[in-house]
Amino acid sequence: MPRLQSKFCRMCGGSMAIIQPEGDKEWRHVCNSCGYIDYFNPRMVVGCVVEHEGKILLCKRAIEPCRGLWTIPAGFMEIGESSAAGAERETYEEAHARVQVLSQYAHWDIPVIGQAYILFRAKLASPFTFSSGPESLEVALFDPASIPFDQIAFSSISITLRHYLQDMASGQWHLHHGVIDKVPGAAPNDPASFQLKDHFSMPVTLSQQ
Template sequence: MARAAWRWERRPWWWPSRRPTGRRPSKQPTGWWTDSRRGHPSGRRRSSREGRSGSRGRCPCPGEAVSYHHPPPPPSYCGYCGGPLTERWVEAEGRQRLVCPQGHISYLNPKVIVSVIVEEEGKVLLLRRAIEPRRGYWTFPGGYMEIDESVEECARRESREETGLELELLGLVGIFSRPAPDGPGIVSIVFRGRIVGGKLRPGHEVLEARFVPTDAIPWDELAYDTTRQALESYLAQRGSPIVRP
């Protein structure tokens, strides 16, 4: 298939919101793969001047400092060799990709969030968020999965950090998604769980923790669509009616 010439005006939705300046961005991959014991695949070390850049992650919505509900900006440089990434048609995959001069493809994949609906005496544990995005809205314990843990480990760790509770996971409620470009590009995995230890002690990301009867769930004050979908699935699986106050 013929490839149209690159034009800024026809950039895809995930392209950085500013024109490229030609200046090398102060951005290098960080994480376990840059651990000195493992070494970066490129063999390159980060210099002290290279930190996280500020402006590229800004949200296009007025008044919002950081992009939370849009996909994050894509990388400018290859994570394997450090070469500049350009948008190219990859025939074998049938879509546009970010490719470096050496042919490494930088895939843009969703992030995984793992959460738990904690049951106790017919009630569910809801947390009111103390942090943006959606500060003041209700959700359940959960968060971003780390690359070196399983989904079950993530569910128990996030619950421990946010509530102080040790959980036993009872089963899967469901898997929900908020794809880009309307959402941030997220896959949300939600378990059912019960308390097996610890004490309810909300963490710094939580304004308030409350066990809520299932007929008093604040449907209009839930943080995300996926929060609502998961609670609806959970109630349907329990055979409980959905009561909207």
């Protein structure tokens, strides 16, 4: 049975219980007063691997979780925007960087925490500047050889960057898909706590790089 995530009904303010509604295989949050079912579904994280002159843009997180560790610009998709527009928005918010999205790069599912990542390849666009947004302590361009893999915030980002560097080195880009299997309760960046399963990749050719 899942743990209770909302104590009160968003429709009537009544107390919530976790029960298995008739005919439903899952446990649900159900209001004790009006019977409203509050569904908790996976959330979509969108972001960009931003490249500029052979270097990759990373942000040092100013917020928990993983404050002080590095990540690519990414965050939760908002209602009313496309995944690519959300990735561009997150990049501007976290790194004050304008980008041009080139293609989708990866889709990772992380079932144990109910998240799906949709990440894009992007290049820095005019005026080619960047600086720390409120959620970043520092924003910097990293040469592929100097990416601080021991200080990357999340398993998904570490996996993304490793594949990105391989594609970059070979010159053959791919669209990647896979499932990140995490040990429940593990720290977000513990390298021993996750593995990539069911990975497949499709070669991608862009008409414009």
